[in-house]
Amino acid sequence: MGRYIIRRLIQAIPVLLGATLLIYAIVFALPGDPIAALAGEKRMDPNIVAILRDQYHLNDPFIVQYWYYLTGMFGGDFGKTFAGVPVTDLMAGKFQVTINLAVTALVLEAVIGIGLGLYAALRRGRPADSLILASTLVLISIPTLVTGFVLQLLLGVKLKTAGIDLFPIAGVTEGWRSYLLPGFVLAGVSIAYLTRLTRTSLAETLRADYIRTAVAKGLPRRRVVGRHALRNALIPLVTFLGADLGTLMGGAVITETIFNLPGIGQQLFSSVHLREQSVVVGIVTVLVLVYILANLVVDLLYAVLDPRIRYE
Amino acid sequence: MKKTSTPVLPARTAPGDGPLLAVDDLHVEFATRQGVVKAVNGVSYSLNPGETLAVLGESGSGKSVTAQAIMGILDMPPARIPRGEIRFRGTDLLRLPEDQRAQVRGQRISMIFQDALSALNPVFTVGWQISEMFRVHRGMSRRDATKKAIELMDRVRIPAARQRVNDYPHQFSGGMRQRIMIAMAIALDPEVLIADEPTTALDVTVQAQIMELLAELQRESNMGLILITHDLGVVADVADKIAVMYGGRIVENALVHDIYRSPAHPYTKGLLDSIPRVDLKGQELYAIKGMPPNLLDMPQGCAFHPRCPYRQDNCVTDAPPLYEIGPTRGSACHYWREVFDDSRR
Numbered sequence: 096m097g098r099y100i101i102r103r104l105i106q107a108i109p110v111l112l113g114a115t116l117l118i119y120a121i122v123f124a125l126p127g128d129p130i131a132a133l134a135g136e137k138r139m140d141p142n143i144v145a146i147l148r149d150q151y152h153l154n155d156p157f158i159v160q161y162w163y164y165l166t167g168m169f170g171g172d173f174g175k176t177f178a179g180v181p182v183t184d185l186m187a188g189k190f191q192v193t194i195n196l197a198v199t200a201l202v203l204e205a206v207i208g209i210g211l212g213l214y215a216a217l218r219r220g221r222p223a224d225s226l227i228l229a230s231t232l233v234l235i236s237i238p239t240l241v242t243g244f245v246l247q248l249l250l251g252v253k254l255k256t257a258g259i260d261l262f263p264i265a266g267v268t269e270g271w272r273s274y275l276l277p278g279f280v281l282a283g284v285s286i287a288y289l290t291r292l293t294r295t296s297l298a299e300t301l302r303a304d305y306i307r308t309a310v311a312k313g314l315p316r317r318r319v320v321g322r323h324a325l326r327n328a329l330i331p332l333v334t335f336l337g338a339d340l341g342t343l344m345g346g347a348v349i350t351e352t353i354f355n356l357p358g359i360g361q362q363l364f365s366s367v368h369l370r371e372q373s374v375v376v377g378i379v380t381v382l383v384l385v386y387i388l389a390n391l392v393v394d395l396l397y398a399v400l401d402p403r404i405r406y407e
Numbered sequence: 408m409k410k411t412s413t414p415v416l417p418a419r420t421a422p423g424d425g426p427l428l429a430v431d432d433l434h435v436e437f438a439t440r441q442g443v444v445k446a447v448n449g450v451s452y453s454l455n456p457g458e459t460l461a462v463l464g465e466s467g468s469g470k471s472v473t474a475q476a477i478m479g480i481l482d483m484p485p486a487r488i489p490r491g492e493i494r495f496r497g498t499d500l501l502r503l504p505e506d507q508r509a510q511v512r513g514q515r516i517s518m519i520f521q522d523a524l525s526a527l528n529p530v531f532t533v534g535w536q537i538s539e540m541f542r543v544h545r546g547m548s549r550r551d552a553t554k555k556a557i558e559l560m561d562r563v564r565i566p567a568a569r570q571r572v573n574d575y576p577h578q579f580s581g582g583m584r585q586r587i588m589i590a591m592a593i594a595l596d597p598e599v600l601i602a603d604e605p606t607t608a609l610d611v612t613v614q615a616q617i618m619e620l621l622a623e624l625q626r627e628s629n630m631g632l633i634l635i636t637h638d639l640g641v642v643a644d645v646a647d648k649i650a651v652m653y654g655g656r657i658v659e660n661a662l663v664h665d666i667y668r669s670p671a672h673p674y675t676k677g678l679l680d681s682i683p684r685v686d687l688k689g690q691e692l693y694a695i696k697g698m699p700p701n702l703l704d705m706p707q708g709c710a711f712h713p714r715c716p717y718r719q720d721n722c723v724t725d726a727p728p729l730y731e732i733g734p735t736r737g738s739a740c741h742y743w744r745e746v747f748d749d750s751r752r
């Protein structure tokens with residue numbers, strides 16, 4: 096097990112290198128001059144421009160710049176923004192917001208998705224099941240942008256004017272409550288998929304031979320479903336949830352914009368505009384890392400849930 | 408009108424005069440998209456303590472469905488039991504309220520299945536699965552129940568039971584898995600054990616060991632055993648009596664030596680003739696011609712008539728009843744006497 100984890104982490108290194116190189120190259124190739132952008136409309140003194148360009152290694156060839164960046168990164172130094180702020184400091188605060196958002200979304204997704212899916216599976220073919228299935232289709236087919244604004248208007252604005260102030264409309268000033276609405280919007284499509292996956296998974300498990308055995312053992316139905324079926328039905332759902340964490344963090348850009356949350360999504364967006372190479376690559380590197388770790392955790396959980404799987 | 412009182416379950420020790428288990432005119436049908444599948448059409452058989460009843464018949468003849476009806480593990484719907492009785496120590500299980508029925512299932516009548524790997528839950532240890540019987544039905548503590556599970560694993564001859572109690576089903580061989588199923592089924596000393604093709608998935612030497620184990624357990628506990636099988640060789644060794652099913656009906660029942668000596672139904676005769684025999688080596692194997700009946704649209708008259716070499720005109724129109732052709736013997740063939748005389752060896 097320990098050896099397996101180490102091997103997986105070593106395998107992650109080339110992935111990280113490849114991802115950073117790619118992003119670095121893309122930002123490098125963007126048109127425009129970051130130093131000129133610093134001064135806005137004003138013209139800068141050519142001497143200052145030269146000093147700045149030198150300080151940020153902007154005159155060196157691409158591969159040399161990348162090398163400087165890489166060596167710094169492995170020392171834990173993601174560089175500075177053109178305004179002089181260390182990228183690590185900048186990212187820390189932003190990531191906190193995005194992680195709060197993604198975790199809220201993941202929890203909502205797991206609770207609502209699995210809950211509805213189980214309910215539908217146990218009521219197969221009945222009106223409740225059909226209603227749940229239809230709602231998931233609706234949720235899947237509406238873009239996040241639309242659900243975001245509609246819910247913001249209905250639950251944020253209208254409810255508040257009606258005197259019920261449950262969901263803050265924007266910003267992160269209200270603690271965990273600030274994340275409820277954006278978390279739900281971010282998770283929306285995933286909730287729908289997870290509901291359907293849960294429903295299929297449990298329904299299929301309930302047809303398994305070992306469920307027939309459990310019934311023949313004279314166990315109460317509660318136990319047959321809640322113990323024998325559920326433990327097996329959960330296995331594919333864990334994989335889905337783990338893989339989805341990365342998707343949720345990546346999908347945060349739109350949601351953060353709608354609800355004005357100062358997370359990495361917003362930051363990424365503005366940094367690409369400003370050609371802040373170090374910030375963009377820093378954020379993407381951490382995202383890739385989160386993705387890799389999430390997948391590793393999923394694989395380990397898999398072995399815990401399914402004894403047939405063993406890692407050497 | 409007389410009000411029928413709710414039946415009560417007789418105790419284990421009830422001094423029964425009738426048989427231990429009697430299936431009487433059982434009908435089971437399934438509502439499917441294509442129509443109503445009549446899987447069981449009036450099956451009757453009975454079982455006494457310590458007795459082994461072998462149920463024979465080709466695939467789809469309703470052997471498993473009958474067994475599942477006895478266990479009460481059919482999904483209803485789509486299944487429906489429009490007619491019949493399943494009397495256990497004289498009490499009709501089909502009229503028993505569900506809470507009492509649950510007291511029978513797994514505790515007094517239990518069942519093992521063909522493929523033990525898929526019949527065991529892959530994510531729980533075998534010890535957990537066996538001891539669950541004691542924890543749920545007897546309210547035992549986890550420790551005591553595990554101790555019981557180890558005893559049972561010993562009893563069904565699983566080597567090193569103490570070390571293996573925390574292993575998972577996939578870590579055992581096919582034969583050992585079936586032993587675990589058996590341990591689970593006999594955990595609470597059932598009075599009836601139904602074994603639905605318990606050895607079909609195993610190789611020949613292991614098959615013999617499992618059959619031997621079942622026979623031995625039965626001797627020790629005097630339980631009744633219903634053995635569903637395709638294997639006529641096994642039947643001759645262990646069964647006391649035989650019920651042959653065709654198209655959801657019993658077409659012949661008899662004591663085991665009677666039926667081998669001289670079958671009295673053309674279908675049974677066909678079955679026995681299709682066993683490979685050493686003295687007929689080199690000759691083509693006999694096979695019953697034609698297809699099994701379509702359960703969605705059963706032929707009129709005798710269900711076997713389209714395939715029957717003894718067919719006469721009335722077979723097409725009149726379904727034969729189960730003629731009583733001896734004190735312990737019945738055949739559902741209008742021309743059983745001809746078959747019987749033909750097949751005397």
Ligand SMILES: Nc1ncnc2c1ncn2[C@@H]1O[C@H](COP(=O)(O)OP(=O)(O)OP(=O)(O)O)[C@@H](O)[C@H]1O
Pocket residue numbers: 437439444446464465466467468469470471472473485702
């Ligand atoms: N849930 C169900 N829905 C519809 N039809 C069913 C269902 N279960 C069983 N049947 C039908 O009932 C018939 C009898 O099935 P059963 O399993 O009892 O056969 P069997 O005699 O045990 O055969 P085998 O030797 O293959 O196990 C089959 O034709 C089968 O298709």
Ligand SMILES: [Mg+2]
Pocket residue numbers: 470471472603
């Ligand atoms: Mg069967």
